[in-house]
Amino acid sequence: MKRRLSSLDRVTLDLSAPKRPLVISMGDPAGIGPEVTAKAWQALRQGPTPFCVLGDPALYSSVQTQVIKDVSEAVEIFDEALPIFQGFEAPGVVPGQPNPTYAGVILSAIERGVDLVLSGQALALVTAPIAKSVVMAAGFSHPGHTEFLGALLSTTPFDQTRGPVMMLAVDGLRVIPVTIHCALAEVPSRLTQEAIIHAAIVTAEALKRDLGLTAPRLVIAALNPHAGEDGAFGDEEGRIIAPAVAALKAKGLKVRGPLPADSLFHTEARATFDAAICMYHDQALIPLKALDFWGGTNATLGLPIIRTSPDHGTGFDIAGRGIARPESMIAAIQMAAAMAHGRMNQ
The missing domain is CATH 3.40.718.10 (Isopropylmalate Dehydrogenase)
Incomplete structure (x- = not known):
């Protein structure tokens, strides 16, 4: 189910430029984030923008996966396997049952994603949904992803108007x-x-x-x-x-x-x-x-990195049932790629 670049992505991708992958933080492992990410890979694996996941390989067992040690490896293997960046294990997850035990790895995946984009190793960050009630166990005190990312990047040199500002988009x-x-x-x-x-x-x-x-x-x-x-x-x-x-x-x-x-x-x-x-x-x-209830994208504007996210929550009530719809994750991936290439072409 490929989604074309729509009017919300008004930019031409420069496919001649050296490829760097997007990175996707796993979100809450007990939610639908892993499922919609795996389905997004199935839809986009032949497309122009590879991505890798910061998460536990066991969460993505519905598709072919390959653990990688460097995000650059994602480019070569993307059409054959979903690349999983090592180091974000979350053993014993029960779908639909959020557990504060995983708060640390959830936040670590986001922070690592920010670092990978800031360092130039990755093109952009896409974040799968988190539940505030879970990550509060690790000291999380922000209303959501947007504010957390703003705090993480608050001291980063950036010569443009500062965010974070939340933009929601559909075609x-x-x-x-x-x-x-x-x-x-x-x-x-x-x-x-x-x-x-x-x-x-x-x-x-x-x-x-x-x-x-x-x-x-x-x-x-x-x-x-x-x-x-x-x-x-x-x-x-x-x-x-x-x-x-x-x-x-x-x-x-x-x-x-x-x-x-x-x-x-x-x-x-x-x-x-x-x-x-x-x-x-x-x-x-x-x-x-x-x-467009299913295809909305959340983008954080005014940051030194590109960050998008699906416009939905963790979906604990349907997690593990195989029925979560991936349109919003697909849209978030495509919008992140379009925005990142747009910024590169300035």
């Missing part, structure tokens, strides 16, 4: 939530001009640098119904969002808003912008998942 829509993992009641107090401006600038820079859009068109969603109806339904639009939009225009960005969210995502509206800056999690995720 035809990219969304960026300004506030992410917090209660809906907390959103108004967390929403600031600075946060909106930061999300928009990082997004615009990433769309230019990593996806080849020379002049990205951004829209800024309102928070309240009818964009606040001139203050009748809330004052955040006039007090926070509109000044942020004005500041972004003054910086030369192509930006419109605040626009009512209920009319922002229909077909004709989506054709007028390249990304939508949304005020909270569900405002961004509901239209995205309505368009």
Whole structure:
């Protein structure tokens, strides 16, 4: 089941360049990450971008695997076997039964993946899903992957606008939530001009640098119904969002808003912008998942490395049953390759 590079991957892969593999961190070994990764390899093994897994070979026994000692080995063997980078054993895993025992190896795989990309040995990092409740046993204190990666890379020299900013994408829509993992009641107090401006600038820079859009068109969603109806339904639009939009225009960005969210995502509206800056999690995720529930990709913008992830969780309830769908992992792999090559071609 090959997925073509879509409009969210507007870049031509340079197949003449020396190949480096992507790396995929295993995520929670008791979840569906290993299954969808194995299925993604089956779908993409004849494709242009090899990858290797940072995980336990026993988790991928549904396909042919080969343990490697150097990620460069993945390039030569990829079409015959799923390459597994040694050193991430997780013995005794029971699918569907998360276990804090594996917290250390889960986080180690992510950290090693970051190191491999930063050192130039790998092209990009794709992360399989983790469960916060499991990795907290190893001292994990972040709301999710995005914030963890931002902390890992916070001291890394990088001359572009810094993230981390979360972008979710499907064919035809990219969304960026300004506030992410917090209660809906907390959103108004967390929403600031600075946060909106930061999300928009990082997004615009990433769309230019990593996806080849020379002049990205951004829209800024309102928070309240009818964009606040001139203050009748809330004052955040006039007090926070509109000044942020004005500041972004003054910086030369192509930006419109605040626009009512209920009319922002229909077909004709989506054709007028390249990304939508949304005020909270569900405002961004509901239209995205309505368009393509199975194929969404999560990308972290504003980092010195390329990182993507499937837009789904660990799926403990279906782990080990062989029914997990790999479309989102396939999309995440293809988007990581496209973004990495886009950055290389700058």
